[in-house]
Amino acid sequence: MKFIWKYLSEYKKEAILAPMFKMLEAFFELLVPLFVARIIDIGIPGKDLSYVLHTTIYLVIFAAAGYGVALLAQYFSAKAAIFSAASLRKDLFFHIQKFSDAKLDLVGSSSLLTRLTSDVNQVQNGVNMFLRLFLRSPFIVFGAAVCAFTVDVKGALVFAVALPLLILVVWLVMKSTLPRYKSIGKRLERLTLSVNENLTGVRVIRAFGNEHIQRRNFRKATDQLCNEQLCAGGIQSVLGPITLGVVNLSAVVILWIGGIRVNIGELSTGEVVALLNYMSQILVELLKLANLIILLTKALASSERIEKIMNIDPDERTKGEITDIKEILDKKEVPAVAAENLRFTYPDGNEETLSDISFTLEQGGVLGIIGGTGSGKSTIAKLIGHSYDITGGSVKLFGKEVSDFSDHAIAGSVALVPQHAQLFKGTIADNLRMSNEDATDDELWEALEAAQAADFVRQKPDGLNSKVERGGSNFSGGQRQRLTIARALVKKAPVVILDDSASALDMATEKALREALKNLSWKPALIIISQRASSVMAADNILVLEGGETVGYGPGDELLHSCPVYSEIYHTQFEEVAS
Numbered sequence: 001m002k003f004i005w006k007y008l009s010e011y012k013k014e015a016i017l018a019p020m021f022k023m024l025e026a027f028f029e030l031l032v033p034l035f036v037a038r039i040i041d042i043g044i045p046g047k048d049l050s051y052v053l054h055t056t057i058y059l060v061i062f063a064a065a066g067y068g069v070a071l072l073a074q075y076f077s078a079k080a081a082i083f084s085a086a087s088l089r090k091d092l093f094f095h096i097q098k099f100s101d102a103k104l105d106l107v108g109s110s111s112l113l114t115r116l117t118s119d120v121n122q123v124q125n126g127v128n129m130f131l132r133l134f135l136r137s138p139f140i141v142f143g144a145a146v147c148a149f150t151v152d153v154k155g156a157l158v159f160a161v162a163l164p165l166l167i168l169v170v171w172l173v174m175k176s177t178l179p180r181y182k183s184i185g186k187r188l189e190r191l192t193l194s195v196n197e198n199l200t201g202v203r204v205i206r207a208f209g210n211e212h213i214q215r216r217n218f219r220k221a222t223d224q225l226c227n228e229q230l231c232a233g234g235i236q237s238v239l240g241p242i243t244l245g246v247v248n249l250s251a252v253v254i255l256w257i258g259g260i261r262v263n264i265g266e267l268s269t270g271e272v273v274a275l276l277n278y279m280s281q282i283l284v285e286l287l288k289l290a291n292l293i294i295l296l297t298k299a300l301a302s303s304e305r306i307e308k309i310m311n312i313d314p315d316e317r318t319k320g321e322i323t324d325i326k327e328i329l330d331k332k333e334v335p336a337v338a339a340e341n342l343r344f345t346y347p348d349g350n351e352e353t354l355s356d357i358s359f360t361l362e363q364g365g366v367l368g369i370i371g372g373t374g375s376g377k378s379t380i381a382k383l384i385g386h387s388y389d390i391t392g393g394s395v396k397l398f399g400k401e402v403s404d405f406s407d408h409a410i411a412g413s414v415a416l417v418p419q420h421a422q423l424f425k426g427t428i429a430d431n432l433r434m435s436n437e438d439a440t441d442d443e444l445w446e447a448l449e450a451a452q453a454a455d456f457v458r459q460k461p462d463g464l465n466s467k468v469e470r471g472g473s474n475f476s477g478g479q480r481q482r483l484t485i486a487r488a489l490v491k492k493a494p495v496v497i498l499d500d501s502a503s504a505l506d507m508a509t510e511k512a513l514r515e516a517l518k519n520l521s522w523k524p525a526l527i528i529i530s531q532r533a534s535s536v537m538a539a540d541n542i543l544v545l546e547g548g549e550t551v552g553y554g555p556g557d558e559l560l561h562s563c564p565v566y567s568e569i570y571h572t573q574f575e576e577v578a579s
Contacts, residue, residue, distance in 0.1 A: 003303055003306075003307045003310075004084075004088075004123060004127065004299075004303050007084040007085075007087050007088045007091075008080060008084045008127060010083075010084065010087060011079065011080040011083055011084055013076075014076040014077070014079050014080035014131075015076075015080045015131060017072070017073075017076045018073050018074075018076035018077035018080060018131040018132065019073070019077075019131055019132075019134065019135040019136070020073075020135075021069040021070070021072045021073035021076065022069075022070070022073040022077075022131075022132055022133070022135060022136035023135050023136060023139050024065075024066075024069045025066045025069045025070045025073065025136065026136045026139045026140045026143065027139075027143075028062040028063075028065055028066040028069075029062075029066060029140065029281065030140065030143050030144060030147055030281075031062055032059060032062060032277070033147070033273070033274040033277035033278055033281075034147070034151075034274060035055050035058055035059055035062075036059075036270070036273060036274065036277065037151070037268075037270030037271055037273060037274040038055055038270065039051075039052055039055050039056070039270070040268075040269055040270035040273055041268045041269065041270035041271070042270075043055060073131075073132060074132065076131070077127075077128050077131035077132045078128055080127065080128075080131060081124050081125070081127040081128035081131065082124065082128075084124075084127060085120055085121075085123060085124035085127065088120055088123065088306070089116060089120045091310070092115065092116060092120070092306060092309065092310065093116060095309070095310055095314060096112055096116075096309070096314075098314035098315055099312075099314045099315065100314065100315040100316070100317055100387065100388070101382065101387040101388060102316070102317075102346075102347045102387075102388055103312065103313075103314055103315065103316075105346075105347065106347065106348070107309065107312070108189075108193065109196065110189050110190075110192040110193035110196055111189045111193075111309075112309070113192055113196075114188055114189045114192050115302075115305055115306050115309055118188060118302070119302035119303075119305050119306050120302070120306065122298050122299050122301075122302035123299050123302050123303050123306065125295060125299065126295050126296050126298065126299020126300070126302075126303075127299070129291075129292050129295050129296070130292065130296060130299075133288055133289065133292045134292070136285075137285040137286070137288050137289040137292065138289070140281055140282070140285045141163065141282050141285050141286060141289070142163075144159075144278040144279075144281045144282050144285075145159040145160070145163060145278070145282070147274075147278055148274075148275055148278045148279075151271050151274050151275060151278075152267055152271055152275065154257075154261075155254060155257060155258055155261075155267065155271070155272075155275050156275070158250050158253050158254055158257075158279075159250070159278075159279070159282070161250075162246055162247065162250040162279075162282075163282075165246055166243055166246055166247075166282075166286055169239065169242050169243065169246070170239065170243075170286070170289065170290055170293055173235060173236065173238065173239045173290070173293070173294075174293045174294075174297055176235045177232050177235050177236055177294060177297050178297045178300070178301060180228060180231060180232040180235070181232060181297055181298050181301040182301045182304070182305075183228050184225065184228050184229055184232060184301075187221070187224050187225040187228050188225060190221050190224075190225075191218075191221045191222060191225055194214075194217060194218050194221050195218070198214050198218065236294050239290045239294075240287060240290065243283070243286050243287060243290060244283065244287075247279060247280075247282060247283035247286070248283075250279055251276055251279050251280075254272065254275050254276060254279060255272070255276070258271075258272035258275065259272070316389075317386065317388070317389045317403070318389055318403040319386075319403065319405075319406060319407065320400075320401070320403055320404030320405055320406065321404075321406065322400060322404050322405045322406060322409055323405075323406045323408060323409050324409070325398065325405070325409050325412065325413045325494075334363070334398050334399035335360045335361060335362050335363070335396070335398075335399070336361050336362060336363045336364075336365070336397070336398060336494060336495050336525030337359075337360075337361040337367070337384055337395075337396070337397060337495060337525060337527070338359070338360045338361070338394075338395075338396045338399075339357055339358055339359050339360075339380070339383075339393065339394065339395050339396070340358050340393055340394050340396075341356050341357075341358060341392065341393035341394070342354055342356070342357040342358065342380075342383070342390060342392070342393040342394065342395055343355055343356065343357075343390065343391045343392035343393050344379060344383060344388065344390050344391045344392075345391045346388070347388075352391070352548060353376050353379050353548050354376045354379055354380065354383075354548045354549075355548055355549050356393070356549065356550065357376075357380065357393070357543075357545075357549075357550055358393075358550065358553070359541065359543045359550075359553060360541075361525050361527065361540075361541075362525065362540070363398075363494070363523075363525050364523040364524070364525060365525055365526070365540045365541075366518070366525075366526045366527075366528065366538070366539040366540050367525075367526070367527045367528070367539055367540065367541055367542075367543065368527075368528050368529075368530070368535070368536025368537070368539030368541070368542040368543070368556075369527065369528070369529045369530075369536070369542070369543045369545065370529075370530060370531065370532075370533065370535075370536050370542060370543070370544055370545070370566065370569065371531075371544060371545035371546055371565075372531070372546065373531070374547075375545040375546055375547060375548065376545050376547075376548040377499070377500070377529045377545060378419060378499050378500070378529065379548075380529075381416060381497045381499045381527070381529060383395050383402070384397070384402065384414060384495070384497065384527070385402075385410060385414050385416050385497075386402040386403065386405070386407070386410050389403065390403075397410070397413065397414070397495070398413075398494075412491075412493065413493055413494055413495055414493055414495045414496075414497065415435065415488035415489070415491045415493035415495065415496045415497070415524075416488065416497045416499065417484055417485050417488045417496075417497065417498045417499060417501040418484075418499055418501065419499050419500045419501065419503075421472065421477070421480035421481045421483070421484040421501070421504075422471070422472075422484065423468050423471060423472030423475070423480055423483060423484065424468065424470070425468060425469060425470045426467075426468055427462075427464065427465050427466060427467060427468060428457060428463075428464050428465070428466050428468060428483065429441075429444060429464040429465060430468070431468055431483060431487055432444045432447065432448075432464075432483070432486055432487050432490050433490065434487060435487050435488060435490045435491035436490045436491050436492070439490050441464060443490060444464060444486075444490060445464075446489075447486040447487070447489040447490045448486045449516070450485075450486070450489055450513075450516040450517065450520060451482045451483070451485040451486035451489060451513065451516075452482055452505075452509050452512050452513050452516065453479065453482035453483055453485075453486050456479055476504075477504035478504040478505050478506075478509070480504075481501055481502060481503070481504050481505060482505070482509075482513075484501060485498065485501060485502075485513070489520070492522050492524075493524060494522070494524050494525060495524060495525045495526075495527070496517070496524045496525070496526050496527070497527040497529070498526070498527070498528050498529060498530075499529045500529050500530050500531065502530070502535060503530075503531075503532075507534065510532075510534070510535060511534075514528075514535070514538065531569075532573065533556075533566070533569050533570040533573050533574070534573065534574075536556070537556040537570070538556070539556065540555070541553065541554055541555060542554065542555070542556050542559055542566065544559060544563050544565050544566045546565050551563060551565045551566075552565060552566050556570075
């Protein structure tokens with residue numbers, strides 16, 4: 001509750017006014033049975049039409065006033081709930097943006113997505129209903145009991161027995177459903193993960209004919225979630241009938257005892273009707289209160305899940321204070337990137353991913369990294385960008401450890417083109433300017449020319465303003481890769497890393513791309529990661545990896561004779577091309 005109140009406290013005025021107006025509405029409702037009793041006991045027996053009309057006018061005034069204050073209460077509660085949830089969602093989103101790759105791997109995208117959507121919505125609904133009912137319902141329940149005692153003490157003793165019994169039932173249901181709603185949240189995460197994996201990997205699933213397996217897994221996750229919800233719903237469904245039974249039984253007792261006392265003259269008919277009306281009000285409000293408690297149970301479970309994410313330290317990496325890299329760039333004799341005895345193990349990993357990796361990349365030079373799948377090529381790219389802290393050795397950027405730089409400084413000095421081309425909904429220009437929002441159209445075209453993407457962009461009617469669908473689905477794989485490369489080049493970073501980012505390009509286009517990259521005006525240090533020998537053979541030095549270890553390092557011509565792994569890759573690929 002403290003966690004939610006931190007956000008709700010920003011809207012104290014609305015959070016106070018909403019329940020106050022609801023209490024005022026409840027006050028008007030509690031007056032109604034008393035005035036109805038007067039009509040029955042005074043107006044009707046005396047055939048006093050003016051008294052009946054006069055009292056009825058009061059009832060209409062109470063109804064209109066109650067309606068007005070109820071609207072105000074709804075407005076303030078909705079405003080407080082919506083805006084506090086918006087602040088919570090914003091803080092949660094910004095907190096997640098600070099997560100390092102290690103934290104994202106640990107928590108999981110499906111879990112974060114569930115908290116940003118479903119959990120925040122549950123909190124919003126819970127806050128809205130809480131402000132509307134948390135004072136109104138108890139006020140009417142206990143107020144009706146007090147009013148009943150003012151009408152008739154003996155008849156109101158029924159309320160003294162019924163109320164504790166009803167409160168006990170509500171408490172037992174809440175205690176039973178809270179842990180189940182927490183479990184439902186976890187089941188929903190697993191279902192979201194299953195759906196996300198199926199949507200992103202639908203082509204792979206179809207290619208291997210695994211639809212039936214995925215359907216079985218999805219059905220299993222859905223059934224587990226359904227069973228958990230049915231169990232919680234079953235417990236919740238008991239509340240209504242029990243509450244209704246207790247209240248109706250109490251009404252029967254009131255009618256029974258009241259009828260006897262009316263006959264002997266101890267109680268009037270209007271007073272019996274008033275007691276029944278107060279009992280009916282208690283029934284309605286207890287049902288509302290029961291639903292509120294169930295909603296609050298879900299909201300509290302969601303709040304705990306969100307708070308758990310907010311309490312996670314988003315980044316445990318060692319980060320320095322170097323924010324301006326320009327002074328370092330003036331030292332031309334310092335290598336752009338250098339690694340010495342680099343070792344790395346992924347968080348929670350059992351074995352080293354990289355062992356004793358060493359290489360040097362001079363400013364303006366080209367380094368090729370080649371090896372089989374799982375040899376650690378992409379991991380080196382991530383460590384240069386300081387996505388993780390290294391386990392041992394060193395990785396230096398322009399003579400300084402990468403951990404000495406701020407994230408902003410590394411982002412400004414290293415342009416990484418990832419393996420999987422990722423474009424965002426918008427326009428081509430919007431996607432290119434993600435790396436440099438101040439880039440001019442001429443600079444965008446320069447980057448497109450270098451990335452061999454200018455031709456197909458020019459062919460589009462809107463050019464740079466052509467639409468890009470989510471994920472770049474309206475472009476081919478090769479076009480997406482070239483646009484992703486162009487986006488990195490717009491940054492004009494001193495270090496450019498192509499992490500197997502030309503795999504969808506044909507040999508001719510890739511060769512033109514390599515030539516264009518060598519002739520870039522700002523002469524960046526270039527790292528080309530690939531499984532193709534043709535992609536790295538013209539590099540100044542080639543780092544050959546196998547199983548996370550260095551099995552060769554040097555110029556391509558030398559490696560053909562000194563490194564069996566590189567020689568095998570080279571001859572196998574070029575023999576395939578020749579055949």
